[in-house]
Amino acid sequence: MAINKTAIPTLEMSRYEWLKERAKGIGGSDAGIVLGLNKYRTAFELWLEKTGQVDPVEIDNEAIYWGNEMENVVAKEFEKRTGKKVRRSNFMYSHPDHPYIKANVDRLVVGESAVLECKTASAYLAKDWEGDNVPSTYLVQLQHYLGVTGRDKGYLAVLIGGNRFEWKEIERDDELIKMIFDAEINFWEYHVQQGHAPELDGSSAAEKYLKEKYDRAEKDKEIVLSASSKDMLTQYESIKADEKLIKAAKTEIENKIKFELKDAESGLTDSFLVTWKNQSRTSVDSKALREKFPDIYREVLKESNFRKFTVKEFEN
CATH class of the missing domain: 3.90.320.10 (Lambda Exonuclease; Chain A)
Known part of the structure; x- marks a missing residue:
């Protein structure tokens, strides 16, 4: 060669x-x-x-x-x-x-x-x-x-x-x-x-690319989607349903392991380490801030613009 x-x-x-x-x-x-x-x-x-x-x-x-x-x-x-x-x-x-x-x-x-x-x-x-x-x-x-x-x-x-x-x-x-x-x-x-x-x-x-390239929608503009979009949206709804089942199954396992841990911080098997540790974080109570200091609350308000994606299936 x-x-x-x-x-x-x-x-x-x-x-x-x-x-x-x-x-x-x-x-x-x-x-x-x-x-x-x-x-x-x-x-x-x-x-x-x-x-x-x-x-x-x-x-x-x-x-x-x-x-x-x-x-x-x-x-x-x-x-x-x-x-x-x-x-x-x-x-x-x-x-x-x-x-x-x-x-x-x-x-x-x-x-x-x-x-x-x-x-x-x-x-x-x-x-x-x-x-x-x-x-x-x-x-x-x-x-x-x-x-x-x-x-x-x-x-x-x-x-x-x-x-x-x-x-x-x-x-x-x-x-x-x-x-x-x-x-x-x-x-x-x-x-x-x-x-x-x-x-x-x-x-x-890809998500970031779309967000930046098409950051604002034209008000009241509506288009007819391609034929392939219908199949994708049907799949999308099916995935959403599966996600709910997976989330429920995942939460069930978590709850059973937590019940076994009780007040222990961690637990072991021959191939897994599980931890359930105490944590804390500090955040602003926006409701209390709005009630006690309404002027300050208004001053620190920040408006953010974004496009929300939703799918609604028509009933036959």
């Missing part, structure tokens, strides 16, 4: 410059989001970021910060466990035909046509790494890197819970790489470059 030589040096780049360059395309950590495999971010959120409507999430993300700090530790441990040697690439690679498809690999493996990705994971995610398991979003990220760099093999090394080390060897999969690149090309050229928002989802980012 030919090695991709399309790259720009990153060694002298500031963090700001690196982030700015990275924002010009789709990186390996974006691949899982584009394919809908990431549990924490959606394609809509990524679209907002890539179109400059929100700041990159990574800037203030503690998990990503510490992941970057531990990268060298994981890389050195990989060398100890495998006897292989790795080195930093200090380049941002680009796909030769689609320069917006980019790759920032953690390490290159000396003497092999291979890359190394270094990860850290919570102990709660240990099962995701058992046996031959690899989290799908990391598998896609690694294949993305192999596709961009032209290398034949990848290694994933992970420190789990701060005290367990695992490493995996993954061969290049050209069929999967094609699927990844097809999705990324569509995402970038249709959604980012042409400005078409991906399908709206249930993320807080």
Whole structure:
């Protein structure tokens, strides 16, 4: 497999410059989001970021910060466990035909046509790494890197819970790489470059986007909704009914556990810790303030404007 030589040096780049360059395309950590495999971010959120409507999430993300700090530790441990040697690439690679498809690999493996990705994971995610398991979003990220760099093999090394080390060897999969690149090309050229928002989802980012874009309703304006809206609204009412049942079932369990706890602050099973602790908070009694100090109450009143969403089903 030919090695991709399309790259720009990153060694002298500031963090700001690196982030700015990275924002010009789709990186390996974006691949899982584009394919809908990431549990924490959606394609809509990524679209907002890539179109400059929100700041990159990574800037203030503690998990990503510490992941970057531990990268060298994981890389050195990989060398100890495998006897292989790795080195930093200090380049941002680009796909030769689609320069917006980019790759920032953690390490290159000396003497092999291979890359190394270094990860850290919570102990709660240990099962995701058992046996031959690899989290799908990391598998896609690694294949993305192999596709961009032209290398034949990848290694994933992970420190789990701060005290367990695992490493995996993954061969290049050209069929999967094609699927990844097809999705990324569509995402970038249709959604980012042409400005078409991906399908709206249930993320807080989508909610915020709609709230800001359509912050005021035109009084007395009414439209006929699309035919597909009827099916969605029927589903919406069904979900609302299920929510009530789920809430009642959840509350029932809570009440039974609370009754068992009685005046104990916490309780244990072999796999759960339950707490029912005393808490207090201070708040303004608005009713008392209005009655005792009506002038002050009027002075501190603040009007907020928002649009309330309601659904009412017509009776047949």
